[in-house]
Amino acid sequence: MSRLISLNHITKIEGHAKLVLGIKRGKVMRCELSAVEGSRYFEGLVRGRRYNEAHEITSRICGICSCAHVIAAISAVENALGYSPTEQTNDLRKLLTLGERIRSHATHLYFLALPDYLGYESALAMASRHKADLESALRMMKAGNNVIRTIGGRDLHPVSAAVGGWLKYPKKESLAILKKEIVEAKKDALKTCKLFFSLKYPKFDSGAEYFSLVDSKEYAVLEGKFTSQHTSFEKWQYKDFVNEYHEPRSTANFVVKGDHKYMVGALSRLNNNHAHLSRDAKKMLNLSRLKLPSTNPFHNNIAQAIETVHCMDKCIEILESLDIKNEPVEKLKAKESGGVGCIEVPRGTLWHEYSINAEGIITNANIITPTAQNLLSIQEDIRAFVQSAFDPWRGKAHQEL
Amino acid sequence: MEEKKLKVGFYGITGCAGCLLSVIFNEYELLDIVQLVDLKAFPFIKQVNIDDEFDYLFMEGLVADRNDLEELKRLRKNCRFLVALGACSCTGCVPAYRNYTLKENYEHLLYRKQAGVEDLKPTPIDEHVKVDYYIPGCPPDKKEIVAFIKSVAMGKQPRPYESPVCVECRMNGNQCLLDLGKPCLGPITAGGCNSVCTNGGFECWGCRGPTKDMNLGLMVKILKEKGFDDKFIQDRMRTFVGLKLPMLEEIFNVKINIP
Numbered sequence: 001m002s003r004l005i006s007l008n009h010i011t012k013i014e015g016h017a018k019l020v021l022g023i024k025r026g027k028v029m030r031c032e033l034s035a036v037e038g039s040r041y042f043e044g045l046v047r048g049r050r051y052n053e054a055h056e057i058t059s060r061i062c063g064i065c066s067c068a069h070v071i072a073a074i075s076a077v078e079n080a081l082g083y084s085p086t087e088q089t090n091d092l093r094k095l096l097t098l099g100e101r102i103r104s105h106a107t108h109l110y111f112l113a114l115p116d117y118l119g120y121e122s123a124l125a126m127a128s129r130h131k132a133d134l135e136s137a138l139r140m141m142k143a144g145n146n147v148i149r150t151i152g153g154r155d156l157h158p159v160s161a162a163v164g165g166w167l168k169y170p171k172k173e174s175l176a177i178l179k180k181e182i183v184e185a186k187k188d189a190l191k192t193c194k195l196f197f198s199l200k201y202p203k204f205d206s207g208a209e210y211f212s213l214v215d216s217k218e219y220a221v222l223e224g225k226f227t228s229q230h231t232s233f234e235k236w237q238y239k240d241f242v243n244e245y246h247e248p249r250s251t252a253n254f255v256v257k258g259d260h261k262y263m264v265g266a267l268s269r270l271n272n273n274h275a276h277l278s279r280d281a282k283k284m285l286n287l288s289r290l291k292l293p294s295t296n297p298f299h300n301n302i303a304q305a306i307e308t309v310h311c312m313d314k315c316i317e318i319l320e321s322l323d324i325k326n327e328p329v330e331k332l333k334a335k336e337s338g339g340v341g342c343i344e345v346p347r348g349t350l351w352h353e354y355s356i357n358a359e360g361i362i363t364n365a366n367i368i369t370p371t372a373q374n375l376l377s378i379q380e381d382i383r384a385f386v387q388s389a390f391d392p393w394r395g396k397a398h399q400e401l
Numbered sequence: 402m403e404e405k406k407l408k409v410g411f412y413g414i415t416g417c418a419g420c421l422l423s424v425i426f427n428e429y430e431l432l433d434i435v436q437l438v439d440l441k442a443f444p445f446i447k448q449v450n451i452d453d454e455f456d457y458l459f460m461e462g463l464v465a466d467r468n469d470l471e472e473l474k475r476l477r478k479n480c481r482f483l484v485a486l487g488a489c490s491c492t493g494c495v496p497a498y499r500n501y502t503l504k505e506n507y508e509h510l511l512y513r514k515q516a517g518v519e520d521l522k523p524t525p526i527d528e529h530v531k532v533d534y535y536i537p538g539c540p541p542d543k544k545e546i547v548a549f550i551k552s553v554a555m556g557k558q559p560r561p562y563e564s565p566v567c568v569e570c571r572m573n574g575n576q577c578l579l580d581l582g583k584p585c586l587g588p589i590t591a592g593g594c595n596s597v598c599t600n601g602g603f604e605c606w607g608c609r610g611p612t613k614d615m616n617l618g619l620m621v622k623i624l625k626e627k628g629f630d631d632k633f634i635q636d637r638m639r640t641f642v643g644l645k646l647p648m649l650e651e652i653f654n655v656k657i658n659i660p
Contacts, residue, residue, distance in 0.1 A: 041499055
């Protein structure tokens with residue numbers, strides 16, 4: 001008996017992906033996960049543009065992580081031109097990144113993941129019986145959105161971050177309102193932890209290496225070395241470690257380190273950074289009884305829930321210490337140069353690299369998204385997971401297919 | 402008699418999903434909209450998507466390959482009114498800027514192509530099918546999406562905002578960025594965004610598309626006087642709405658000479 005299963009439009013994901021599974025006599029013979037989005041060639045679009053235009057263009061790569069692309073692009077350009085941002089600029093960039101992580105995790109956990117665990121077709125369908133949960137999700141999304149709008153000027157594709165500084169500073173009063181709102185939303189984040197700890201996750205071990213930035217000072221956001229259970233390297237060394245290869249049927253790039261598949265994202269960050277979690281996030285980690293490092297991709301939801309608490313605590317901490325001064329944007333002198341920007345964004349580590357000529361024009365660009373890095377691991381995890389359902393000690397699935 | 406709710410769907414072709422997120426990021430109001438209409442399809446957040454006879458179908462994204470075109474044509478047949486949601490759908494947005502870049506800038510990326518799916522010229526959806534309404538912007542204003550749905554649910558005709566960004570920008574009390582020497586495209590760009598970019602200190606890049614009565618020649622002249630070169634001006638104007646500004650070619654070929 002052989003069967004070909006083709007899911008042409010996977011729902012409840014951001015973007016468009018397709019899965020093809022070929023199964024013959026209880027063996028998974030074929031498993032292909034591919035992004036089926038049309039190609040947009042962003043790395044080509046920024047060639048010939050000025051160095052301070054890259055972030056506005058590349059922001060359009062991804063709606064839910066547009067802040068991420070803005071900051072990664074700006075960091076790469078500043079790295080090329082030899083500029084280090086001020087502490088205040090760094091704090092504002094962190095807020096933007098953390099706010100984005102809060103709303104992205106809330107959206108993923110409640111709108112994309114939870115309905116599958118509770119047996120609903122969508123979060124909206126849960127409204128009648130799980131109204132309180134849905135409201136928690138919306139409050140957290142709102143808090144994240146408000147961080148981004150207050151700091152960056154707009155919910156999506158923020159406008160105030162710039163190469164060399166910040167274009168318009170938020171008012172003190174709005175920062176105080178923001179803080180209050182996050183303090184409120186944190187109750188929801190704690191509830192979210194308990195909810196997601198109570199769900200049943202399949203036992204599964206992905207053979208992947210779990211990579212994220214690791215910073216000696218804090219739970220990684222903008223700085224650190226790219227690190228896994230086995231190895232660690234500096235941002236600028238990425239070309240020696242991260243290889244790119246191309247599958248003929250996919251528009252996204254698969255990236256492997258050496259010959260290993262690897263994962264980036266919340267679980268990787270938690271594995272590598274948990275010592276730097278906020279006090280309440282640490283409490284939640286203990287409550288979850290999660291054994292770290294975990295290589296079970298289903299635990300990513302638990303990691304996202306814990307991270308949401310941490311990100312809120314971190315936002316509150318920054319907002320409490322932030323005393324906005326009107327620093328003008330530093331005008332950077334163009335020179336022939338190259339730079340790498342690498343930051344932690346909701347779904348993992350994001351890389352931007354640019355070459356700039358003496359006139360300040362971008363001559364080359366390379367962008368590696370978390371999804372491109374994760375796609376191979378996700379595909380191989382699906383293959384192994386489906387196969388496990390056919391293994392005799394796992395029950396009757398093989399008879400049904 | 403109970404009124405029949407409008408059947409509504411939200412779909413996306415090639416894009417960043419930011420417009421669909423803008424619908425969801427209405428937070429509590431999202432729940433109101435869902436009450437107001439019969440939400441038949443929203444594959445981004447729904448598993449069950451019933452894909453027939455929509456009254457209003459909101460489409461995010463642009464046509465970048467054969468799959469996009471087939472999906473767009475299929476859905477057009479299934480709806481009474483097609484609403485272009487966001488800049489990709491309305492103008493082609495940043496991905497359609499490829500029409501104005503040199504092939505050598507992106508051909509080294511072509512080897513990443515998926516076999517068997519042919520790239521098409523990146524274009525807004527109205528180059529392929531009839532579009533009934535436009536909700537412009539990158540991203541579209543999330544409140545505008547709610548306002549649109551509320552008005553059609555009440556049987557009212559939504560109207561596009563036609564004044565330039567400068568009107569709202571002035572009302573918001575911002576200092577003119579052109580006066581500060583920034584290449585702001587506010588004067589030729591349709592507002593309705595509450596001048597969100599200039600409020601944040603960032604010059605307008607024109608994402609909501611040109612106003613009907615813009616003076617493009619004068620805009621080019623002003624930018625030249627501010628010291629911006631021809632290539633910069635063309636690139637900037639074409640980043641979001643290049644295909645909606647065919648007159649730029651004429652302006653730059655004829656060597657601009659406006660009094």
